[in-house]
Amino acid sequence: xxxxxxxxxxxxxxxxxxxxxxxxxxxxxxxxxxxxxxxxxxxxxxxxxxxxxxxxxxxxxxxxxxxxxxxxxxxxxxxxxxxxxxxxxxxxxxxxxxxxxxxxxxxxxxxxxxxxxxxxxxxxxxxxxxxxx
Amino acid sequence: xxxxxxxxxxxxxxxxxxxxxxxxxxxxxxxxxxxxxxxxxxxxxxxxxxxxxxxxxxxxxxxxxxxxxxxxxxxxxxxxxxxxxxxxxxxxxxxxxxxxxxxxxxxxxxxxxxxxxxxxxxxxxxxxxxxxxxxxxxxxxxxxxxxxxxxxxxxxxxxxxxxxxxxxxxxxxxxxxxxxxxxxxxxxxxxxxxxxxxxxxxxxxxxxxxxxxxxxxxxxxxxxxxxxxxxxxxxxxxxxxxxxxxxxxxxxxxxxxxxxxxxxxxxxxxxxxxxxxxxxxxxxxxxxxxxxxxxxxxxxxxxxxxxxxxxxxxxxxxxxxxxxxxxxxxxxxxxxxxxxxxxxxxxxxxxxxxxxxxxxxxxxxxxxxxxxxxxxxxxxxxxxxxxxxxxxxxxxxxxxxxxxxxxxxxxxxxxxxxxxxxxxxxxxxxxxxxxxxxxxxxxxxxxxxxxxxxxxxxxxxxxxxxxxxxxxxxxxxxxxxxxxxxxxxxxxxxxxxxxxxxxxxxxxxxxxxxxxxxxxxxxxxxxxxxxxxxxxxxxxxxxxxxxxxxxxxxxxxxxxxxxxxxxxxxxxxxxxxxxxxxxxxxxxxxxxxxxxxxxxxxxxxxxxxxxxxxxxxxxxxxxxxxxx
Numbered sequence: 167x168x169x170x171x172x173x174x175x176x177x178x179x180x181x182x183x184x185x186x187x188x189x190x191x192x193x194x195x196x197x198x199x200x201x202x203x204x205x206x207x208x209x210x211x212x213x214x215x216x217x218x219x220x221x222x223x224x225x226x227x228x229x230x231x232x233x234x235x236x237x238x239x240x241x242x243x244x245x246x247x248x249x250x251x252x253x254x255x256x257x258x259x260x261x262x263x264x265x266x267x268x269x270x271x272x273x274x275x276x277x278x279x280x281x282x283x284x285x286x287x288x289x290x291x292x293x294x295x296x297x298x299x
Numbered sequence: 300x301x302x303x304x305x306x307x308x309x310x311x312x313x314x315x316x317x318x319x320x321x322x323x324x325x326x327x328x329x330x331x332x333x334x335x336x337x338x339x340x341x342x343x344x345x346x347x348x349x350x351x352x353x354x355x356x357x358x359x360x361x362x363x364x365x366x367x368x369x370x371x372x373x374x375x376x377x378x379x380x381x382x383x384x385x386x387x388x389x390x391x392x393x394x395x396x397x398x399x400x401x402x403x404x405x406x407x408x409x410x411x412x413x414x415x416x417x418x419x420x421x422x423x424x425x426x427x428x429x430x431x432x433x434x435x436x437x438x439x440x441x442x443x444x445x446x447x448x449x450x451x452x453x454x455x456x457x458x459x460x461x462x463x464x465x466x467x468x469x470x471x472x473x474x475x476x477x478x479x480x481x482x483x484x485x486x487x488x489x490x491x492x493x494x495x496x497x498x499x500x501x502x503x504x505x506x507x508x509x510x511x512x513x514x515x516x517x518x519x520x521x522x523x524x525x526x527x528x529x530x531x532x533x534x535x536x537x538x539x540x541x542x543x544x545x546x547x548x549x550x551x552x553x554x555x556x557x558x559x560x561x562x563x564x565x566x567x568x569x570x571x572x573x574x575x576x577x578x579x580x581x582x583x584x585x586x587x588x589x590x591x592x593x594x595x596x597x598x599x600x601x602x603x604x605x606x607x608x609x610x611x612x613x614x615x616x617x618x619x620x621x622x623x624x625x626x627x628x629x630x631x632x633x634x635x636x637x638x639x640x641x642x643x644x645x646x647x648x649x650x651x652x653x654x655x656x657x658x659x660x661x662x663x664x665x666x667x668x669x670x671x672x673x674x675x676x677x678x679x680x681x682x683x684x685x686x687x688x689x690x691x692x693x694x695x696x697x698x699x700x701x702x703x704x705x706x707x708x709x710x711x712x713x714x715x716x717x718x719x720x721x722x723x724x725x726x727x728x729x730x731x732x733x734x735x736x737x738x739x740x741x742x743x744x745x746x747x748x749x750x751x752x753x754x755x756x757x758x759x760x761x762x763x764x765x766x767x768x769x770x771x772x773x774x775x776x777x778x779x780x781x782x783x784x785x786x787x788x789x790x791x792x793x794x795x796x797x798x799x800x801x802x803x804x805x806x807x808x809x810x811x812x813x814x815x816x817x818x819x820x821x822x823x824x825x826x827x828x829x830x831x832x833x834x835x836x837x838x839x840x841x842x843x844x845x846x847x848x849x850x851x852x853x854x855x856x857x858x859x860x861x862x863x864x865x866x867x868x869x870x871x872x873x874x875x876x877x878x879x880x881x882x883x884x885x886x887x888x889x890x891x892x893x894x895x896x897x898x899x900x901x902x903x904x905x906x907x908x909x910x911x912x913x914x915x916x917x918x919x920x921x922x923x924x925x926x927x
Contacts, residue, residue: 209845209909218914226925247900
């Protein structure tokens, strides 16, 4: 799938124990997905403050998918801290008239190939639609 | 070209023998990144992980051409350590290196110009991060070569024995008065057919005879503090108060057995029950969890359980058959069993919306894995010892997954066990008969005959119950352990770190982690003991340096980081006076910090970061991605 120069960039924050190997599993299956996706390996996305997300959008990132371990997070309390933080980010996005659908929190496991592809394709369709408006 | 701050990044891009270069124009990527500020050299190689590939990196380091390394190749899990090793051998700090994954996340999923463009962007992002890297050293802490094993079942016994043989001193704690755990509730073990009691007796003797192992029964941990290599636990020994243990002690006493003896379906009593409560502390370097499982107890009325006396569980059948050995008859309530129905997947593979949560409010969505083979073994034993008894098996799927387990399925067919398959939404229904010579009838829509309604009258219904985790919530809370949605303890990664918890120095052995058979539990125990021995045998442990670090100059002592930190003692605050003013100091205990980064997000001054994964590094990566 070729990337068009004007396609919005999607940042994927993928946990090193779950979603990052999950993305590799998609690669091992040679399942294609939009190339305007950039995966950053993270230990736990709870690390990022609210401002980080807002700055990403400010810098021109069109969509962010946080691919966490969900309830299977190996760090005690990190997932719940993250979920609360994302709620606050949504409020801040609304205040700035940013469509909150541009930020999505999800859980992807090491073999969640279908879920990974679904999330990526959905976000790609969404940023296309939003960026056209 | 060095950056303004002196970083000279070497970029090394791999062809991976065509795996990458078939879809990514590797040379074009190298040309592009040469223009990125701070990049001193960009080289390509057919296999960067090969000796010649590693030599390229090492030569550039030795010649002073580069002082940061970015490798663009396959997934980092495969060769991150390879490249760190090469960098270290060349005399550079191995953490001045970042990795761009351009195979699994580029060439295997994208093609043409898009793949080349994305590879270049990811390499640029890695360069951005590399410029912000600083030298790190593994954290070294002294470690006591002593391990505590919690649980005296087969996995715990095995772990204790293996640890001792590797030179580690062991404290083995068993909560009950007996060794053997759930294995003591079994008769013959699949797939070898050996007696569970013999296995327990053999392992318990080896443990008892081992002067390097201290065994304590009726003992449980009531306090734990510290970190890998330096845990301090407080243990309480007391006379058992639970009805279950008192009943077992009575049965044991009535059997005329003594200390060191094994009584089937009770266990092996290794020592006198303490007459009074006592506490002691123990310094220990690692803790192995072998806390096991308990069998699922069906809800009242589930398949007629608790409603009809002829409905029992598989463990009850095993006990019944063991008792029948002397009399040679298979009976229930004094009546010969002519027909027995065995129902699989009771308490396992629950489906939300179809199955009702149990009395504890939980659905067990997992497969308990061992029940299919155990049920088939019981069916075969009935047919072979009591050929006059017919056996019907009602199953959803037969999952005889282990080596030699499928043979039980084949043998059951040869033994004329009759199988019926049901869908989860149409489970078998158990009813009382009216005036029949059989007490119960079982109805099912059988999918092997394409949905035919089948009815059979039987003397006995056996529920093949699954495994549920033991309640160790006190230990989970005390030691802050991660638990999965299935309520079993949760390993870091099922393949890459299968017996390790995120808290270093705490390991998993057996069914406290997930349903598994005895062979698998013993394998896990061996793996855990190997991990502990590797960790502790040097007298010190080296931990990944990816832990929080405070920038003292920026820190204003808000305490937000300490407030949100989930690990007690990982972030500590203390107040001192300086020039008459009270100043708050924040300190990290690197041995306790798990590097989760929750603290990073709440610092208003950005004064705390995770080494190797800093916020600034991520911002640099995002900048590079946004700019490309």
